[in-house]
Amino acid sequence: MGGKEPSVVLLDENGIRCDGRKVDETRKVTIKAGVLKNANGSAYIEFGDNKIVVGVFGPRDVHPKHLANTDTGIIRCRYHMSPFSVTERKSPAPSRREIEIGKVIKEALQPALILDKFPRTSVDVFIEVLQADGGSRCAALAAASVALADAGIPMRDMVSACAAGKVADTIILDVNNEEDQSGQADMPVGYMPNLEKITLIQLDGVLTPEEYKKCVETAIVGCKKVYEIQKQAIHDKYFANNGD
Amino acid sequence: MDKNKRKYVIPGDVITTGPYRPEQNVILDGERIMATAIGISEIYDDSVKVIPLTGIYIPKYNDLIIGKIVSHSSLSWELNINSCYSGMLPASDVFGRNFQASSDDMTAKLKKGDLVVARIANFDRSRDPLITINDRELGKIDSGELVRISPSKVPRLIGKQGTMIQLIENGTNATITIGQNGLVVVSCENPDGLLKAVKAIKMVDEQAHIANLTDKIKSMLESSSV
Amino acid sequence: MTNVSILDELQRNKILELLETGQRVDGRAFDEPRKITIETGVIPKANGSARVKLGDTEVIAGVKIQPDRPFPDMGDKGIFICTAEILPLAHPTAEPGPPGEDVIELARVVDRGIRESSMIDMSQLVLIKDKSVIAIFSDNSVIDHDGNLFDACSYATTAAILSCKIPKWEIKDELPVLVEGQESSPPITTIPTSVTMGRIGEHIIVDPNADEWACMDARITITTNSDGNICALQKGGSDGFTLEQLIKCSEKSITIGAKIREIIKESTKGSS
Numbered sequence: 001m002g003g004k005e006p007s008v009v010l011l012d013e014n015g016i017r018c019d020g021r022k023v024d025e026t027r028k029v030t031i032k033a034g035v036l037k038n039a040n041g042s043a044y045i046e047f048g049d050n051k052i053v054v055g056v057f058g059p060r061d062v063h064p065k066h067l068a069n070t071d072t073g074i075i076r077c078r079y080h081m082s083p084f085s086v087t088e089r090k091s092p093a094p095s096r097r098e099i100e101i102g103k104v105i106k107e108a109l110q111p112a113l114i115l116d117k118f119p120r121t122s123v124d125v126f127i128e129v130l131q132a133d134g135g136s137r138c139a140a141l142a143a144a145s146v147a148l149a150d151a152g153i154p155m156r157d158m159v160s161a162c163a164a165g166k167v168a169d170t171i172i173l174d175v176n177n178e179e180d181q182s183g184q185a186d187m188p189v190g191y192m193p194n195l196e197k198i199t200l201i202q203l204d205g206v207l208t209p210e211e212y213k214k215c216v217e218t219a220i221v222g223c224k225k226v227y228e229i230q231k232q233a234i235h236d237k238y239f240a241n242n243g244d
Numbered sequence: 245m246d247k248n249k250r251k252y253v254i255p256g257d258v259i260t261t262g263p264y265r266p267e268q269n270v271i272l273d274g275e276r277i278m279a280t281a282i283g284i285s286e287i288y289d290d291s292v293k294v295i296p297l298t299g300i301y302i303p304k305y306n307d308l309i310i311g312k313i314v315s316h317s318s319l320s321w322e323l324n325i326n327s328c329y330s331g332m333l334p335a336s337d338v339f340g341r342n343f344q345a346s347s348d349d350m351t352a353k354l355k356k357g358d359l360v361v362a363r364i365a366n367f368d369r370s371r372d373p374l375i376t377i378n379d380r381e382l383g384k385i386d387s388g389e390l391v392r393i394s395p396s397k398v399p400r401l402i403g404k405q406g407t408m409i410q411l412i413e414n415g416t417n418a419t420i421t422i423g424q425n426g427l428v429v430v431s432c433e434n435p436d437g438l439l440k441a442v443k444a445i446k447m448v449d450e451q452a453h454i455a456n457l458t459d460k461i462k463s464m465l466e467s468s469s470v
Numbered sequence: 471m472t473n474v475s476i477l478d479e480l481q482r483n484k485i486l487e488l489l490e491t492g493q494r495v496d497g498r499a500f501d502e503p504r505k506i507t508i509e510t511g512v513i514p515k516a517n518g519s520a521r522v523k524l525g526d527t528e529v530i531a532g533v534k535i536q537p538d539r540p541f542p543d544m545g546d547k548g549i550f551i552c553t554a555e556i557l558p559l560a561h562p563t564a565e566p567g568p569p570g571e572d573v574i575e576l577a578r579v580v581d582r583g584i585r586e587s588s589m590i591d592m593s594q595l596v597l598i599k600d601k602s603v604i605a606i607f608s609d610n611s612v613i614d615h616d617g618n619l620f621d622a623c624s625y626a627t628t629a630a631i632l633s634c635k636i637p638k639w640e641i642k643d644e645l646p647v648l649v650e651g652q653e654s655s656p657p658i659t660t661i662p663t664s665v666t667m668g669r670i671g672e673h674i675i676v677d678p679n680a681d682e683w684a685c686m687d688a689r690i691t692i693t694t695n696s697d698g699n700i701c702a703l704q705k706g707g708s709d710g711f712t713l714e715q716l717i718k719c720s721e722k723s724i725t726i727g728a729k730i731r732e733i734i735k736e737s738t739k740g741s742s
Contacts, residue, residue, distance in 0.1 A: 036614050037526045038561045040300065049515065053561025053613055059300065059328040070370075073328075078558065078566050083609040084516040092555055092609065093568075112255075114280060117302070119369050121328040125568070126559035128611060130530060148266040152299020152396065154280040157256030158272060162399070184540020194278060221713045231254060237427050238282055238297050238453065239252045312478045357479040389481050431482075 008178055011168040017095045018178050026222055031143060031233035033150045036191050038219035039126075040134050041151025043233065047139035048176055051131040054140065054147040054199065057149065062156040067122070077106035079140060081129040099225070102127070108141055108161070108190035108200035114154040121154055121162030134180040137165045138188050141200060142226050146233050157192040158230055159199060162222030164215045166205060171214045173222045185211075189219035245414035249287050253279035259292055259424040269294035283396075284453075297453060300326055301327045301395035302427035303373040307364045310385070310419040310423035311375065313357065316350045322377060323360070326395065326425040338377065344461065359385040359429070361421055381460035385421075388431035391442055395426035400452040402443060408448065408458065477684040485685050489673045496679065501722060503665075503677035504731065508625060508737035510633040518634020518656075518735070522626040525679055526616035531626035533610055533634045536644040537597060538605035548595020549605035551579035552622050554612065561615040577702045580610065580623045580664075583693035587662035589700040590631065594657040597646050604636065606656075609677075617680035620691045620704075623732060624664040631656060632738040635740055660695040661734060662702070663727040667692075669711060669721050674719060676726060690716070692723035696731065700724075 002040070008018045011227035027059055036042035039055030062068040079102035083090050098106035105127070115123065124150065127140045138161035143161040165175035175186050185205025191198050207215060253259060261275045269281040270292050279285055283296040291345055298330060303309075303325065310324035323331035335345040353359065361382050368374040377383050392402065402409050414422055418432035418441040428445055432438035444461050445464050453456050475520035485495050494500065502527030513519035518533035538549055541673040554577035558566045569577070570681035584590075595604035607632060668678040668686035678686060688707035695701050700720060705711065711719070 036528075036559060037615055037616060039559050041298070042559065043414060051513065053559065055557075055613075057559075057562050060562070061328065063332070080530060080557075080566075081532070082611045083553070083607065084513055084519065084534050084539050087515065089536060089609075092553060117369070123556070126557065128559060128613065130611070131515050145267050150298060152281060152296055155255035156280060158254065158277070192256065194258060195273065198439065204525035219408075224691050234254050234282055235252070242654075355479075357477060357482065359478050359480055385480065388480065389484070390478060 004110040009200065010179055010183060011170055011172075016206060017167070017172065021174075023170055023172045024218070025223070026225055027176065029229050031146055031229050033146050033233045033237040039147070039151075041147045041149070041153070043143040043146035043150060045139050045143035047133070047135060047142070048174075049131060049133035050129070050136045050139040052127060052129050052143055052243055054128075054134065054143040054148040055126045056144070056151040056153070057126075058151065059118040060124070060154065061062065062120065062122040065084035068120045070072055070119055070229060071116070073120075074169060075106055075110055075113055075115070075119035075125065076122055077102045077125040077127070077144070079127045079129070079137070083130060085129045085132045093141050101140075102179060103143060104200060104202065105137060105141050105190075107141070109144060109148065111197065111199045112145070112155045112157050112159050112192055114156060117154070121222065123148070123151075125179050133176050134186075135188065137161075137200075138163050138190070139190060139191050142230060145232050149234060150237070156244060158227060159190050159192055159196045160223040160227040160230060161188065161190040161200060162219055162226050164219035164222060166215065167210060171211060171218050187215050187225060189216065189221035191220055248321055250284055251253060252283075253285045253294055254282050255280050257285075258379050259285045259294070263290070265401045267291045267292040267293035269296055271447055291351075293469060294399070295399075296396045297308060298394060301325070302328060302375045303331075303364045303367045304424070305364055305367055307424040308422075309357060309375075309425040310390075310421065310427035310429060311355050312359050312361055314355065316347075316354075318345065318347065318350075321350065321354055323362070325373070325375070326392070326427055329372050331362070331364075332372050333360075333377065335351050335377040337375075354384060359390065361423070361429070374462055385429055388429040389438060391428045391430060391445050393426050393428060393445060395424065398422060398426060399422055400457075401428070401448045408461075411458070411462065412441055415462070416444070420445070477681055481681055482685055485682060486644065486670070488585070489670055489679075490676075494675060498677050500673065501664060501726060503621070503726065503730065504679065504734050506625065508629050508734060510629055510738055517636065518630040520626045520629035520633065522622050522629065524618060524622040524677065527608055527618060527622045528613075528614040529612050529619070529622040529626045531610045531630040533625065533630045533633065534607045534609070536605055537602050537639055538601040540596075540600065545600030545603075547592040547594055548590070548603045550585060550590060550592065550607065550608075552584060552608045552610070552627060553577050553611040554580055554619070556612045556615060560612045564615065575624065575704075575706065576619055577610070579620055579691055579702075580627060582690060583624050583662050583691075583702045583706075584608075584631070587660050587693065587695045588662055589628070589658060589662050591659050598641060598644065601644070602646050605630070605637075606634075611639065615680065617683040617731055618666050618677050620666045621664050621677060624662070624693070625730070628662060629734050629738055632658060632661070632734070643685070644646035644694050660697065661731050662693050662695050662703075663731045663734065664691055664693040665721060665723040665730070666690070667727050668707075669715065674715060674722070676722060690719050692720060692727075694724050694727040698724050698728070
């Protein structure tokens, strides 16, 4: 958690947050499936001010060969932020934070993927954050799930994602950048909506047991909202009878 | 689309519950049968499956495919068959069992970049699929235009009992070889016919899910301009 | 890895046959670049940005501007640094990791095209001489690779710089302090425009796509400025050019560069 002294009021007396939202409102989310020519599957998401593009290749041959698994395909995931994506320019070399987020997203997607029919191959997920705002790992996970479906990778369920948090002793849905920096808790959650399983969960901050329960439930509500947007993105590309 | 039996699905969608047998692209979760791919679900008799609208090619025994030579060893050629696995064409398939092929012999027959029409001779997932070109209709492709489509659209391009592909061939006088792996080769003496045939194939790839696609292609083929 | 994939023989033969009859596989004239679309301000949080589509090649350039120490022997000039990265999602053969020689060449050629043209008047980017200057970074992220990344990155960086806004810093106790809400347009002296050409046999084609790129014997990238003068040049590929061909290329780069310069200017209208 940022632990900074808030320079803005995070929650006013009317229950309105610093960006005008109510406590149970998510930011604006749009997703487009199939945006890249070369990748087998792809998606682009705007989640608040996050702008993230995801490309998926696979299943395909694994290089180096020693990483391959003879019984099942594997998934690899790279989360990377463009140098211009954050306020102070970031070096293009991957940071430890990016590497950890890549692992956490990979492990959020793994339960959803069915790769036993593709031994010795890898499904490679490449996430590029073009502009970062709070909750970028949730946005990236939601887009990655759409990109994987777009690539035709067999999946038990979609994986949706949204964060919940705490500011001014109140549980809020979808934490933005200021709330992440100066709030009291931030909990990103990844969720499979039909199998009802949580596959990503982290926590920064301190919560009482009641707050913890409410926070997870609130995040799941957010995940379900984002799921509707994922469905719409796939429908728009594959099922729409758009005119000639 | 018959609403009772078919619907659009995405991974995780519950297609139905009950005593059905799960077939391609579905899984059983307790009583629920759920889709594992973006596609069209079908329930018939006692089984449920999903026809996928996307995804790479998975080799199947006896599939007709089009592959591209990428390298060779002293014993075989390696082919890109538009799948996660490379195809292996043994030298013995071309030279006979007892011939010791030199590198020059290999390259003279088939070199890097050459395209072949082949069949999957054997495939189990423990190693790369075995390819054969030992048949009259198989072998190196010398001419024609290569079009790539999504392998999941190949059934639509062939059509029920070949109706779609015949429609395109008859309407353009082109000869079209369709690989199950999504690679299609088109030859036509008439350049206009060639353009129309390629356009028709791309239309199927982009609009396979649209209801009146056959009519649209028919009218495109009949119109005088491309 | 600016050269991708094994081209199949059918496609290679088709490209060569068509060239002999004065045609290209995608119907373009030899001197015709692909459709160029440029959108600026796509990354609002950056100081400047542009998204360029050159045919199916797509690049996003982001400009970040911040105070920095000047280079030791250039205390009276600001800093300009240009990078490029081919993202692994741009092509099946693109690998994550430290850049290979191809990508390094790409970044340096794009950088020199801008730097050697003196596009930005660096002397106007000084806060405290010899201590603190303004650094302008342009980072190119290639998100889809269909050949000719040199020109795509060059146009993206140029458009991003033309449309960027430089924040204002005040000096307090010898240190730069940001003044919110006050921004200025960058000091631009000229607009560099690069044109990349490939030689296949005796034919010179402008803006080769990925398939043509794989057939090329040699390539050349020539950058011109608004006065129609040549300010940067790079030959690449495993073969060479005759003197005549080099002169022909330079002439093309001036005329075609002028047309593309107008497209870049049009896309950045209203941002300065």
